[in-house]
Amino acid sequence: MSSQSLPTAEAPQPQVERHIMRREEVERKTGFKRAHIYNLMKEGKFPQAKRIGLRAVGWDSLEIEQWVAQRLDQLV
Template sequence: MSNQPVTSVEAPQPQRHIMRRDEVEQKTGFKRAHIYNLMKEGKFPRAKRADLYLSAPSTGVDLGERRQA
């Protein structure tokens, strides 16, 4: 074995995109009640407070989290 240091290469992190419910409905084709039922069953990411990501206090779904599920 060589004495060269091992360097790790990290995969780039996907950019976060918080979607509001109306955008989630439009992109998925699901209605509000179905989205909430999927959240309750753990089959869809839970809504999160998005105060830090959106201009007004609201909730949204993290699109990056949805892709990992």
């Protein structure tokens, strides 16, 4: 048996389970507080919240993950 490893560029990306993130989870993931998140949304610099109920909003977890990844890429 030969063990072949895939080159890094061709390695499959880990799949993130898509779910609705509530504000607390978004705050933990980004390190931002509510007011800053809503200010960034107003400026078009953060994914928009989606209405999920009469008095509830949430964010698409994939949009948040992509946003965080883009910010981390800018640091390098």
